[in-house]
Amino acid sequence: MSLRPTHVAKRAKARVFSHGRRSALRFGLGCGCAVGGLGGHAGKAVARLLDYDLSASEIAPGSWAVLGATEWFDELNGGNIVNAAFIEVPDGIVVIDTGPSRRYGEALLALIERTVPGRKILRVYNTHHHPDHFLGNQVFDVATIASSQGVIDNIVAEGDAFADNLYRLLGDWMRGTAPVAPAVALEVDSEDVGGRTFSLFRLAGHTSADLVIRDEKTGVLYTGDLAFLSRAPTTPHADIALWRDAITTLGTTDRELILPGHGPEDVSGESLEQTVDWLDWLDGTLREAVSAGLTMNEAMLLPIPPRLASLGVARTEFERSVVHLYPGLEDELFPRIDVDRG
Numbered sequence: 073m074s075l076r077p078t079h080v081a082k083r084a085k086a087r088v089f090s091h092g093r094r095s096a097l098r099f100g101l102g103c104g105c106a107v108g109g110l111g112g113h114a115g116k117a118v119a120r121l122l123d124y125d126l127s128a129s130e131i132a133p134g135s136w137a138v139l140g141a142t143e144w145f146d147e148l149n150g151g152n153i154v155n156a157a158f159i160e161v162p163d164g165i166v167v168i169d170t171g172p173s174r175r176y177g178e179a180l181l182a183l184i185e186r187t188v189p190g191r192k193i194l195r196v197y198n199t200h201h202h203p204d205h206f207l208g209n210q211v212f213d214v215a216t217i218a219s220s221q222g223v224i225d226n227i228v229a230e231g232d233a234f235a236d237n238l239y240r241l242l243g244d245w246m247r248g249t250a251p252v253a254p255a256v257a258l259e260v261d262s263e264d265v266g267g268r269t270f271s272l273f274r275l276a277g278h279t280s281a282d283l284v285i286r287d288e289k290t291g292v293l294y295t296g297d298l299a300f301l302s303r304a305p306t307t308p309h310a311d312i313a314l315w316r317d318a319i320t321t322l323g324t325t326d327r328e329l330i331l332p333g334h335g336p337e338d339v340s341g342e343s344l345e346q347t348v349d350w351l352d353w354l355d356g357t358l359r360e361a362v363s364a365g366l367t368m369n370e371a372m373l374l375p376i377p378p379r380l381a382s383l384g385v386a387r388t389e390f391e392r393s394v395v396h397l398y399p400g401l402e403d404e405l406f407p408r409i410d411v412d413r414g
């Protein structure tokens with residue numbers, strides 16, 4: 073079956089909020105001062121800011137990706153930097169990841185209703201516990217939200233702190249958002265949802281628990297953040313050795329198409345190659361830097377090879393990765409030796 077992606081959906085027409093509520097939000101933001109630097113367009117920009125304007129691309133028959141920007145969180149994108157997806161199965165809808173905020177979840181629900189009206193949402197999968205992937209959960213029936221026990225444990229442990237951080241980064245986009253952990257812990261390798269079989273791969277590496285879902289009908293592999301395309305991978309909870317192993321597993325997994333956690337759909341497997349290329353370069357570069365005695369600030373200034381520097385937010389993610397990974401590499405490469413001087 074040909075699964076060449078076809079862009080079928082039009083830009084969302086319906087607005088998330090009524091004019092009255094958006095006016096109130098503009099007022100609450102101080103007529104645009106919270107997004108300083110936008111000059112005379114500030115009022116218009118704020119109205120735009122509060123609408124995610126989601127659109128759906130049909131990447132396989134009855135399967136839609138909701139693609140986010142290959143950027144970092146800011147008050148212009150509202151945290152819409154992540155991919156979500158929804159799939160029409162015989163008896164309803166399956167959703168994969170719910171975005172960074174309650175408002176995103178509401179926009180996603182509205183988009184699903186416009187695209188495939190009147191279908192019940194039977195299952196919502198969370199691929200992992202990073203806040204851009206699950207903070208829209210609260211608009212869905214919690215009894216339908218599922219992930220591995222590891223993902224659930226991570227959401228329970230860190231969900232509040234993640235939400236706090238996004239409130240700081242995104243401001244009013246986050247209004248009313250609270251973390252909700254999945255109610256269903258998946259302990260099986262596949263499940264039938266509404267007449268469709270989904271295979272479930274409990275992996276790790278991007279975080280300590282990463283769930284990958286394969287739709288057995290279409291062959292689409294929803295990898296969450298184990299794969300990035302055209303955007304530098306993030307590493308706040310990464311174990312690079314485990315991540316490489318997971319990518320090896322995914323590379324040998326039957327599939328027709330990959331939807332990475334960030335970046336466009338991938339027919340060729342380029343997302344897996346690009347992600348492991350970045351991880352290999354990052355790990356090698358930081359090991360050399362630690363061995364050469366560079367400080368973290370010095371390491372952040374190291375050059376990024378052109379093939380990787382062209383990825384979205386490459387420099388920013390490299391700098392963040394230095395912060396995430398340097399202390400562990402220093403411990404590994406320069407272990408503390410207790411000397412007995414007695």
Ligand SMILES: [Zn+2]
Binds near residue numbers: 202278306
């Ligand atoms: Zn992530």
